[in-house]
Amino acid sequence: MRLKSDVNIKNRRAYFDYEILEKYTAGIQLFGTEIKSIRESKASLADTYCQFVGNELWVKQMHIAEYRFGSYANHEVKRDRKLLLTHKELRKLHRQTLESGKTIIPLRMFINEQGFAKLEIALCQGKHAYDKRQSIREKDDRRELARLMKR
16 A cells, blocks of 8 residues: 655646647656656656657656755656556547647646556647737636635
């Protein structure tokens, strides 16, 4: 029995820049020192994206810091990592990304109950400038309402 992990690395910018259409949970192919760094929450999803190479989905530009106790076998910090999804999910995502304006963005990285690193990815469509202004306005309204409720 494993304890619940507190690793929860988020891509906050994704919710602001993109409209989330569908979410999926994917496994990640990692080296030994990479999973150790992730367990220490030494990873970042800023500026990451997913791309199809052939029939496989890869996550690009994901930063996982070098493991501090790693030796000559330490990993590259920003290497491309393969995502593990079912064939049905891969076909569906590949078909939908061929449509204009849709992309796959990582939203969150976590460790599941079995101790495996998982990446929550989403099929997204870019927001226009006026949609971003609306998001900022809603966020400010929620903050103002929460401040008034405290009084």
